[in-house]
Amino acid sequence: MAMLYPDSGLAIDPATQSCELEACLELGRLDGSVAMCPPSVRQLLALRSLRNLLVSALAGEGHEFTEHRFHAWFAGLATLSDEPALGKRDPRAICETILTEFGHSSWQELADIAPRFKRALLAPVALWGVGGSSDTDHIDIRTIVDGAHGLVSQLPPSPHPLADLRELHVSLGESLLFAPSEPHYQTVMLGPRSVTVERHAPPSPRWAVEMVWGERWQRSGNLSVALPFPGLIRADAVNTIGSIDPSDRCAARGMIAMALRDVTHRLRQNIVDAGAACERIKALQAGRRASSRAPALIELLDGFGPLRSSQIEILLDATRLGVRAILSGLLDSGIVARTKLSGVWLFGTTLPTQQLYPVSCDASGGFAFSPAAIGEYDASMADIDRLLARYERGAADTD
Incomplete structure (x- = not known):
């Protein structure tokens, strides 16, 4: 060779x-x-x-x-x-x-x-x-x-x-x-003594x-x-x-x-x-108006990570009221979650961060989940929700 x-x-x-x-x-x-x-x-x-x-x-x-x-x-x-x-x-x-x-x-x-x-x-x-x-x-x-x-x-x-x-x-x-x-060495005076320190x-x-x-x-x-x-x-x-x-x-x-x-x-x-x-974001937007800024916000949070609302305003070039309205809808639908830190909310997407199933390319060159994969994913999420609900009920009974 x-x-x-x-x-x-x-x-x-x-x-x-x-x-x-x-x-x-x-x-x-x-x-x-x-x-x-x-x-x-x-x-x-x-x-x-x-x-x-x-x-x-x-x-x-x-x-x-x-x-x-x-x-x-x-x-x-x-x-x-x-x-x-x-x-x-x-x-x-x-x-x-x-x-x-x-x-x-x-x-x-x-x-x-x-x-x-x-x-x-x-x-x-x-x-x-x-x-x-x-x-x-x-x-x-x-x-x-x-x-x-x-x-x-x-x-x-x-x-x-x-x-x-x-x-x-x-x-x-x-x-x-x-x-x-x-590393280099430096001589430091400590009173009458000189000490060599590694820097x-x-x-x-x-x-x-x-x-x-x-x-x-x-x-x-x-x-x-x-x-x-x-x-x-x-x-x-x-x-x-x-x-x-x-x-x-x-x-x-x-x-x-x-x-x-x-x-x-x-x-x-x-x-x-x-x-x-991207395909997941597109599926989540089914039935929403085409002019919605929500996909851009989901894309931003999924691509970069958690942000505060004032940062989102800058990144989307949107008003405070506009960002608040978008976040409110996404929070209600469970697509976005928030965490309070130092009295300020950080918003992040709840989309999976790793690929869960193989992704195929459709005829137009885009990416798409197979229907079977989507069905299996939804069934798995439903099972997880049921387990969490059972755990929460058990924890409440213990308290």
Whole structure:
């Protein structure tokens, strides 16, 4: 079997070759899936891609949080983490910079929603970041994003995506900005004594490269849409791709291929899940007036996650009374649920977050559940409702 890209005669084991082939196949399937997406699915995919990149970037910067905490923080109702943020870049500055960058994306759906989400970002400003202030962190993060653009633009053109990724990992390992960070030591005076303290540098901001990488592949023809690729870069591969040991370089190739395979598979699954959600939203709207804003709101909550009403007003460009009326109807029908936090309601959809049944494509290229799957789903939900009712009656009798 021929190697997928040359490496000075490096012997590649069959498992690595197989993984490289699978990665290329997954990338091709992803591009085909994106190209065939109907507009509603692509819109929902853009919402999920935006949310996933924000979460990935914050986690990559060392912030520890849950998904629920992220949405509460994004709505301005809580800090992102209970852990001290000293020495970490301001999470709000990170999100603002990402949303500004997405506003210039060649992916139109992403470019359209990013500025609205930037206005809807109500998260508190960190009192102390890496640079000592939020303003300094904004400059630092903008420098990181500009550095990502510069690093990617300087890579030599390559017709093969895996060769492109290999060159990227080599360049990352040589970059002062993006190479994996190393701890450093600082001498601190404690009275008459000097103590050496280990200081951990901020994590490598690889999320910035993963954010802009899709633009490169869109321009080269590997992708029809400039998707963000959170999780594409492997720190262990960055450390070993330039090794003089052939076994290390071979292992790095395998890690790069596995990362591409896993990320593209995950993105393709996102498309399938988005298609299933769109069909579910369409079914829920049966019998409602065509001018209703409810589908847009359900799509927003399903794609991004829980939001407060003031954020929904910004994102839908709707009045407070209008949003209140839409939410009231959706709450009554059980499509939307709400949770109170710090005296404010957060609204989220009750649609399944994962695909429950295989999704097929109809003749028009759209996604559709089979009638049997819908019937089975409704029967299962009825069984669950009966079990919950029985549990609640038992709990009431116990009380």
